[in-house]
Amino acid sequence: xxxxxxxxxxxxxxxxxxxxxxxxxxxxxxxxxxxxxxxxxxxxxxxxxxxxxxxxxxxxxxxxxxxxxxxxxxxxxxxxxxxxxxxxxxxxxxxxxxxxxxxxxxxxxxxxxxxxxxxxxxxxxxxxxxxxxxxxxxxxxxxxxxxxxxxxxxxxxxxxxxxxxxxxxxxxxxxxxxxxxxxxxxxxxxxxxxxxxxxxx
Amino acid sequence: xxxxxxxxxxxxxxxxxxxxxxxxxxxxxxxxxxxxxxxxxxxxxxxxxxxxxxxxxxxxxxxxxxxxxxxxxxxxxxxxxxxxxxxxxxxxxxxxxxxxxxxxxxxxxxxxxxxxxxxxxxxxxxxxxxxxxxxxxxxxxxxxxxxxxxxxxxxxxxxxxxxxxxxxxxxxxxxxxxxxxxxxxxxxxxxxxxxxxxxxxxxxxxxxxxxxxxxxxxxxxxxxxxxxxxxxxxxxxxxxxxxxxxxxxxxxxxxxxxxxxxxxxxxxxxxxxxxxxxxxxxxxxxxxxxxxxxxxxxxxxxxxxxxxxxxxxxxxxxxxxxxxxxxxxxxxxxxxxxxxxxxxxxxxxxxxxxxxxxxxxxxxxxxxxxxxxxxxxxxxxxxxxxxxxxxxxxxxxxxxxxxxxxxxxxxxxxxx
Numbered sequence: 317x318x319x320x321x322x323x324x325x326x327x328x329x330x331x332x333x334x335x336x337x338x339x340x341x342x343x344x345x346x347x348x349x350x351x352x353x354x355x356x357x358x359x360x361x362x363x364x365x366x367x368x369x370x371x372x373x374x375x376x377x378x379x380x381x382x383x384x385x386x387x388x389x390x391x392x393x394x395x396x397x398x399x400x401x402x403x404x405x406x407x408x409x410x411x412x413x414x415x416x417x418x419x420x421x422x423x424x425x426x427x428x429x430x431x432x433x434x435x436x437x438x439x440x441x442x443x444x445x446x447x448x449x450x451x452x453x454x455x456x457x458x459x460x461x462x463x464x465x466x467x468x469x470x471x472x473x474x475x476x477x478x479x480x481x482x483x484x485x486x487x488x489x490x491x492x493x494x495x496x497x498x499x500x501x502x503x504x505x506x507x508x509x510x511x512x513x514x515x516x517x
Numbered sequence: 518x519x520x521x522x523x524x525x526x527x528x529x530x531x532x533x534x535x536x537x538x539x540x541x542x543x544x545x546x547x548x549x550x551x552x553x554x555x556x557x558x559x560x561x562x563x564x565x566x567x568x569x570x571x572x573x574x575x576x577x578x579x580x581x582x583x584x585x586x587x588x589x590x591x592x593x594x595x596x597x598x599x600x601x602x603x604x605x606x607x608x609x610x611x612x613x614x615x616x617x618x619x620x621x622x623x624x625x626x627x628x629x630x631x632x633x634x635x636x637x638x639x640x641x642x643x644x645x646x647x648x649x650x651x652x653x654x655x656x657x658x659x660x661x662x663x664x665x666x667x668x669x670x671x672x673x674x675x676x677x678x679x680x681x682x683x684x685x686x687x688x689x690x691x692x693x694x695x696x697x698x699x700x701x702x703x704x705x706x707x708x709x710x711x712x713x714x715x716x717x718x719x720x721x722x723x724x725x726x727x728x729x730x731x732x733x734x735x736x737x738x739x740x741x742x743x744x745x746x747x748x749x750x751x752x753x754x755x756x757x758x759x760x761x762x763x764x765x766x767x768x769x770x771x772x773x774x775x776x777x778x779x780x781x782x783x784x785x786x787x788x789x790x791x792x793x794x795x796x797x798x799x800x801x802x803x804x805x806x807x808x809x810x811x812x813x814x815x816x817x818x819x820x821x822x823x824x825x826x827x828x829x830x831x832x833x834x835x836x837x838x839x840x841x842x843x844x845x846x847x848x849x850x851x852x853x854x855x856x857x858x859x860x861x862x863x864x865x866x867x868x869x870x871x872x873x874x875x876x877x878x879x880x881x882x883x884x885x886x887x888x889x890x891x892x893x894x895x896x897x898x899x900x901x902x903x904x905x906x907x908x909x910x911x912x913x914x915x916x917x918x919x920x921x922x923x924x925x926x927x928x929x930x931x932x933x
Contacts, residue, residue, distance in 0.1 A: 341637075341657045341681070342657060342659070342679055342681045342699075343681075344681060344683070344697035344699045344727065344729050345683070345695075345697055345729070345731055346731075347729050347730060347731050347736040347739055347775070348731065348732060348733040348736055349733060349736065349776070350733055350735075350736045350737035350776045350777070351733035351734055357779075357780075358780055360829060362864065378734055378735050378738075379730070379735055379737065379738030380738065381728075381738045381740060381780075419650075419694060420644075420650045422694065423648070423649050423650035423686070423692045423694060424648060424649070424650055426649070426691070426692065449914055450914060482832075487814060487830055487832075512607065512608070
């Protein structure tokens with residue numbers, strides 16, 4: 317009996333070790349060498365509001381890493397109740413859904429994508445309500461997203477509260493984006509954009 | 518429609534099949550997308566929508582025991598969810614998923630078992646002709662977990678996981694976002710009781726996660742994230758009235774960009790947590806906790822073949838908490854606690870070829886809390902809970918209203 321157990325354990329371990337070596341199942345594809353361009357340089361977030369520069373470049377550029385590095389693993393999006401009623405997929409929105417949404421957004425609006433946070437001349441420079449101190453600083457103010465698919469240009473916007481936390485690489489990450497209000501009549505919020513891009517549930 | 522069928526041949530040996538199918542359509546009036554309030558001014562913008570829905574789920578579960586100490590379970594699941602919108606076609610979505618999972622549990626000794634899991638999934642996401650976002654995704658996962666208990670005082674466990682997720686966009690020419698996500702990692706844990714009054718635990722974890730964009734337009738973003746973590750922990754109880762525990766955690770997160778090495782960065786965390794509990798006499802307890810947290814971040818660059826760590830920021834945090842609780846009576850506890858926190862944050866740079874602190878800020882704060890809490894049954898069918906505390910906070914970011922206040926909570930309950 318003891319021999320039988322040993323043979324089985326050995327077989328299972330060989331199977332587990334051999335499977336990845338087999339190549340086909342666990343071998344990623346070769347990547348092409350990068351062409352010209354690439355992503356905007358990462359801005360080291362010296363102060364909390366610097367994250368808005370990385371969110372903006374992470375949305376505009378084809379690559380996702382600036383955006384991905386800027387949002388916390390525990391990131392949540394809190395929609396406005398009417399948006400959540402329209403798109404139940406917004407309930408329990410986390411980082412994984414945010415990154416999937418970003419992929420689809422960049423596919424559907426391949427020509428250009430811009431996001432501007434706050435008001436004033438600098439992206440993320442000025443908000444209506446600012447609490448920049450402490451381990452969970454927050455900023456509340458306007459944002460405006462302009463997307464171009466080649467055949468149409470659409471604008472989304474709203475008023476949101478952005479809460480940050482002092483963890484992870486670079487010092488600051490976005491942990492919560494809470495939509496609070498519409499920007500003005502006629503504009504959909506980021507919640508509607510997220511819902512539409514994630515498809516009806 | 519739902520169909521279930523199954524066959525069992527004793528413990529752990531079975532075959533079950535379930536099939537569920539649904540189809541139908543929904544007709545409804547949709548308000549304009551973007552801003553629902555528009556419909557009040559322009560009711561003609563509302564659209565009469567028709568949604569054709571189709572879905573099915575097929576699940577096949579089987580299990581068998583080739584030996585008394587080996588259990589094998591295999592599950593196949595196919596699911597389909599299809600929604601077609603007649604008017605707002607962009608909302609259309611067809612989603613199908615096929616998943617095969619094999620799970621083997623092997624009891625290699627009376628007090629030890631190993632589990633091997635293999636999972637293969639294919640997902641097809643189709644957003645219709647209007648979108649170039651449709652893709653298929655292949656997902657392969659392999660997992661291993663084993664544990665063994667040796668005697669009464671030692672247990673060892675180990676685990677490992679490997680996964681590869683590959684995304685293939687259907688319109689690659691227009692949307693070259695194909696990407697592979699490759700992960701492998703593992704860990705081990707050991708718990709022991711080396712001496713009668715000492716417990717010890719060590720945990721080690723390591724993982725590697727690679728994001729590999731295939732096309733040249735995105736591959737400059739390719740990177741590998743490494744995480745290493747070591748957590749030794751021990752507790753000692755030299756006498757019945759005192760216990761001391763200490764845990765230490767070292768964590769290193771390192772991201773390496775495959776092509777653009779100027780973006781590499783490193784994040785290191787060291788935590789030391791010490792706790793002590795003492796009970797000098799019945800009803801009188803004293804607690805102490807100190808936590809030290811050090812984190813530094815920066816870039817890790819390769820210059821002429823040599824790796825240089827360029828630190829840009831360091832954070833030091835200390836937190837000390839002390840508390841005394843005294844059980845004055847069955848229904849009354851007196852308590853007091855004090856919390857002190859300090860944080861120092863340095864930004865680092867180079868001046869005249871030397872690493873210097875370019876800016877620094879220091880913050881300290883604290884809380885003192887003194888009071889009593891109690892709970893007592895009253896008048897046969899009632900209960901009263903009372904929690905009264907006087908609180909003082911200090912720190913340069915504490916508002917005037919929060920510097921000192923009374924915190925009083927009372928709960929009165931009667932059953933009728």
